[in-house]
Amino acid sequence: DLLAVCVVGDGEAETGPLAAAWHSNKFLNPATDGAVLPILHLNGYKIANPTVLARVSREELEAYLRGCGYRPYFVEGDDPARMHQLMAATLDKVLDEIEEIQHRAREEGVVERPTWPAIVLVTPKGWTGPKIVDGQQVEGTFRSHQVPFAEMTDEHLKLLEDWLKSYRPEELFDERGTLRPELAELAPKGKRRMGDNPHANGGLLLRDLELPDFRDFALEVPGPGRVSGEATKVMGAFLAEVMRLNAPYRNFRLFSPDEAESNRLGAVVDVGLRRWNAQLIPGDDRLSPEGRVMEILSEHTIEGWVEGYLLTGRHAVFASYEAFIHIVASMFNQYAKWLDVSEEISWRRPVASLNYLLTSHVWRQDHNGFSHQDPGFIDHVLTKKASVTRVYLPPDANCLLVITDKCLRSRGLVNVIVAGKQPQPQWLDMDSAIKHCSAGIGIWEWASNEEGDPDVVMACAGDVPTMETLAAVDFLRKYLPELKVRVVNVVDLMTLQPQSEHPHGLTDKEFDSLFTVDKPIIFAYHGYPWLIHRLTYRRTNHGNLHVRGYKEEGTTTTPFDMTVRNELDRFSLVRDVIDRVPGLAQRAARIRQMVRDLHVDHALYIQEHGDDLPLVKEWTWGYYSQS
Amino acid sequence: DLLAVCVVGDGEAETGPLAAAWHSNKFLNPATDGAVLPILHLNGYKIANPTVLARVSREELEAYLRGCGYRPYFVEGDDPARMHQLMAATLDKVLDEIEEIQHRAREEGVVERPTWPAIVLVTPKGWTGPKIVDGQQVEGTFRSHQVPFAEMTDEHLKLLEDWLKSYRPEELFDERGTLRPELAELAPKGKRRMGDNPHANGGLLLRDLELPDFRDFALEVPGPGRVSGEATKVMGAFLAEVMRLNAPYRNFRLFSPDEAESNRLGAVVDVGLRRWNAQLIPGDDRLSPEGRVMEILSEHTIEGWVEGYLLTGRHAVFASYEAFIHIVASMFNQYAKWLDVSEEISWRRPVASLNYLLTSHVWRQDHNGFSHQDPGFIDHVLTKKASVTRVYLPPDANCLLVITDKCLRSRGLVNVIVAGKQPQPQWLDMDSAIKHCSAGIGIWEWASNEEGDPDVVMACAGDVPTMETLAAVDFLRKYLPELKVRVVNVVDLMTLQPQSEHPHGLTDKEFDSLFTVDKPIIFAYHGYPWLIHRLTYRRTNHGNLHVRGYKEEGTTTTPFDMTVRNELDRFSLVRDVIDRVPGLAQRAARIRQMVRDLHVDHALYIQEHGDDLPLVKEWTWGYYSQS
């Protein structure tokens, strides 16, 4: 029976996120959900301009709200006493109406989407504030915005006094300045106080998720690269079970801008169904007024829903195409700032973390193109406080499972998980994945051929960069078998930062022991390369660090060609090794020429076949070195 | 008489930016502007879900569009021939209606906002594509999205053949596969072709702005710090004249989300007036259906308007609070990608640059607070190609004038200018400002006391960091007069990058000569400190670079306290110098203690007075050293 009353500024109502949000009522089920009562505060002005909705005809405004699925009630005037009565009467009516809607849905089984009431409160801006300042009308105009006057001239001081006295403090406080008890009495008590309502401190209501053992969803990986898997699909099976187990507690939902199925999370839709309270027709696919998968084509609305859901004590995953999550960059900023500040407020209980799954990522856009290639949300997230941000780049399905479980158990964070949806070779069995992910970074022994004294460190973060790195290593094994290579894989990006900067940061000793203090490091990274420099510039061996990543070279092309254009591909990495390992340039001149020629073969082949070379597509661990 | 026909997906219509954009019609003047005809394509589905607007009653949908100020015409059906006739008839009607609206406005002087027509095109999704695939309905459902079937089984191949044949190619092409001349004849010719319409290649229509001599707007600066000025106000006077001079050509507008006046650009409003075609009432402030200042409280709508305005060959400035420009991060991404790609297309003529003025910045939020503090848009912009991005941080009003002039003359770029609106000491007279800004970076001789062999380089970028750096230098002159300090100011952030990375980048020789190869550099930067590391990590002296900037420590506090919390203040900078110049720590122990005590004085004083210490507020160049 929860009722959320939401006051909307008429200026605010001009923003995109708000304009889209009205349609949330198509996803609200009166039988099982609470209700939202929007109060559009039509005070006519913003900072310096009138508002659009205050300057269209009343008919248009009514049509607009009706078109958004609301029945508007107008409360209009400027006489406080009359307005008080009018508002009280309207609220009574509106609350009855909401109750009736809920009764019909709950008792009479009416499933049709109701027309919810909304209130339009029409008052002067700066109502009851100073009317005229310096000869200019203030009350009822934009001039009353925030600060009706600033300098404390004598005249202004007098205005201030009159203004404050207009509230008749002598009737409100006794001689000692204490609020009169009969007035204090009127305020709600205990949990009825706005600041103490548990729905406003969702951590109080938080119930841990019932989590299945993620190991039960593991892919069988008999050896590195021996099977192929679609990471998000495996994650989807796990999340589907989370959905099933927690259905009784109604505290877990998946949110996505119409991409759950496209991002291979269909299993979650199978179990949870998509929430839909607009019209249903025969042939509709897994839509239901009871659904727990929330989909609307607005990243803004999704982000708003997710934040509301978390802040009232529930759990969520927000799955999005990587490139389009930038749409909520500004909302993320505000949410991260909120988390940061609320950490310092002792009575605030931590809420579940905001978990972003970013998939359909930059490297696998296939029939989409340049517009869909943008790995920069990670950079953006890292501008916010280390205490509230985490970024994970699991290299395969089993690692993704471990990380997902970890994120669902965490509290008060923003977790960004980047993982592809396309079939790719799998590297780690579940045991290794657990160990690898719990450290967040580590040497892959099976891929390395050195015993503590490598010639080069090949580091990688992200599924595609990991695959290209391993292919490069495999290639080097064949053609430069004497070269001692160490492979370091990074799942938890924050491990790269100094410990002083992030709680997950490696100590310098740990970092030096992984990356050496003097050997070349070729780092293949999922996103913009400079981020790795930013995270590591204080490390001993930073001078030898060479990073490959996305550098805004993209188009609609084959998967491998994307890596070639950005010089993140296996052959470019081999070339980088040859160029950076001292003494190798001469010795390996033939190999260098070979990879150069392979780039040419690649270019010719994709032009002719529109598909990648067999020696690229068929590659898996050992393909080069064991042939 | 330009008519822009805009097809809107019903999925797309769920997004915030689109939902807000409907209200653009309140800013369109039928007497002087062209017209927009929206066609809402109600094909009912997105990728995997139905669309909201297709699943509300037809009454609600009509009300919605009427509420947005449109008169909707429905064109509905699935028989191609009938639909063709229906659409043609409706277009005839609608175009007549538009002409009538324009006639009334232009000939009869009707000023009231008209109800513009809109078309709702209701067709099956995947219309005329394969109807049933693998036993499932495809035409008319979400399954027809993008790829109705993928694998080329025999059955699918047959489907593909039937599908393509359904367009009766034998009637369209002759035996040799050439389009029949009588059909080719039907297509528009020359500039009537969509791709050759000059409005779609705005550079063709571009007319250089008439620019007044910006020197005429210079602040008289008799000596560094001798006068105070509000940078954006000075810029506003210049832009007002640009507005006036170009009024006859109707090709310059200022865009802002209701912040032009707040950002001290009121002079532009005085000249240009604000565009407003909704209701006008007595007392309205500089609103007019002819206005050239575009204000609506939607950063998204503003960005959309600006892009449209530039792409059709006009000039614009987009002024925004720094923190909220993140709202358009994703739109910026797409625009920058577009610029990048269009540079390679030989027939595309360059359009005027997209000029962002970011003001009300992180350091001066005064009565706003933490939510309004976010300098990260710069970081975001730098993820895009160097060939299309520029970032300027003019330290004072005269520099802002030089940069504004430069940006208005530039083409095909995104220029980000960050400048405060609050009164601040001014440093450079116009002559010096021109020289300084044309290099983009330079030693400030008057603030330095070394002849080529400094003990420390004090670098700064941004108005507040520059002021704090100069105050620190002034303080050092008093208490450590023998210390040789070099002050380097950076206006053009891109100069810091290697020349190989950005066309404005300094050569290593230039960089080394400014920053030395071995002396400590204390860099006070406007935004997140790691950006400076990112730009300079390849430079010789990077190991000695110590950057101060915003580190997400903020609240509603005094201006100076913001710098203290982020350790960017003069006293922290003095401490940094003492800590970093070899041998100084011991010698200057007393001074170090003094600045520590000043931090305490500061904390006590702002708590008691809610305002900054006089020795901070009254400071200007020479205040410490000459007292």
Ligand SMILES: Cc1ncc(C[n+]2csc(CCOP(=O)(O)OP(=O)(O)O)c2C)c(N)n1
């Ligand atoms: C995204 C964003 N853009 C711009 C602003 C600057 N701003 C602060 S208040 C305001 C006007 C708000 O008007 P309204 O929502 O009607 O509120 P009210 O009149 O009740 O103050 C604006 C534009 C902001 N706070 N946020």
Ligand SMILES: Cc1ncc(C[n+]2csc(CCOP(=O)(O)OP(=O)(O)O)c2C)c(N)n1
């Ligand atoms: C901002 C954004 N979010 C999500 C997507 C993924 N996406 C691609 S097409 C599509 C459905 C679009 O539906 P609609 O606008 O109705 O177009 P149509 O049915 O005509 O294809 C979605 C959600 C996207 N392209 N952009």
